[in-house]
Amino acid sequence: xxxxxxxxxxxxxxxxxxxLKKTGDQMADMYGLAGNNQWRKYTGGHDPRPMSLxxxxxxGALQNRTATVxxxxxxxxxxxxxxxxxxxxxxxxxxxxxxxx
Numbered sequence: 001x002x003x004x005x006x007x008x009x010x011x012x013x014x015x016x017x018x019x020l021k022k023t024g025d026q027m028a029d030m031y032g033l034a035g036n037n038q039w040r041k042y043t044g045g046h047d048p049r050p051m052s053l054x055x056x057x058x059x060g061a062l063q064n065r066t067a068t069v070x071x072x073x074x075x076x077x078x079x080x081x082x083x084x085x086x087x088x089x090x091x092x093x094x095x096x097x098x099x100x101x
Contacts, residue, residue, distance in 0.1 A: 016080055
């Protein structure tokens, strides 16, 4: 089953940090990263890294350890603005400039 995934923007991740009132180190912990310096690689600079779907899913699952898989995906969409389409067909193109998994 192909999954169409468009990662959250660096701006959306930064906004999530502000909304949650967390430090960079706390966000790094939330996303399973080594520290604030790694978190900043996803939220700043001239060439920020895209957040992988497994990393995003882990963060969502850790926020609610009793959530169903679909509830975690919904958290990912709602909290970060990520696009996750589990029913994507291989012939459905991504929008311009958006990666497709």
